[in-house]
Amino acid sequence: MMTPQELSVLADETYVSLTTFRKSGDAVRTAVWIVADGDRLLVTTAPTSGKVKRLGHTTRVELTPCDMRGTLTEGAATVSATATVLSDDETLAAMDAALTRKYGAKYTAIRLAQKVRGTAGQSVAVEVRG
Numbered sequence: 001m002m003t004p005q006e007l008s009v010l011a012d013e014t015y016v017s018l019t020t021f022r023k024s025g026d027a028v029r030t031a032v033w034i035v036a037d038g039d040r041l042l043v044t045t046a047p048t049s050g051k052v053k054r055l056g057h058t059t060r061v062e063l064t065p066c067d068m069r070g071t072l073t074e075g076a077a078t079v080s081a082t083a084t085v086l087s088d089d090e091t092l093a094a095m096d097a098a099l100t101r102k103y104g105a106k107y108t109a110i111r112l113a114q115k116v117r118g119t120a121g122q123s124v125a126v127e128v129r130g
Helices: 004-012 050-055 089-103 105-117
Strands: 015-021 027-032 035-037 040-045 060-066 079-086 124-129
Touching: 004 035, 004 040, 004 060, 015 050, 027 040, 027 050, 027 060, 035 089, 040 050, 040 089, 050 079, 050 124, 089 105, 089 124
Parallel strands: none
Antiparallel strands: 015 027, 015 060, 035 040, 040 124, 060 079, 079 124
């Protein structure tokens, strides 16, 4: 499982491939932004995303540094962890603040676009722990 050092390394990455698993056991990789919040990592996603559906079957995930297209970083280690979907106000506020600090204008622009589309406030947090 994920050590504090692995958590720190992953939190410093710009993109991480989050692998979730179908009922069949097939892996599905998604490039995500990721931030640290204490002893956990947080990822934002829509509550209707495939990630959320797959996490309903199994909490097992794998994390590997990657680029924005999901191409795994050569030589990067894959870390196994567990993930839980959270939607409480405290976690969402912590995630939003951490994503704003880390990704700045890019994250702010995405949130603004969500407000324009009327989808603001429709995010959940994927909490990743070792």
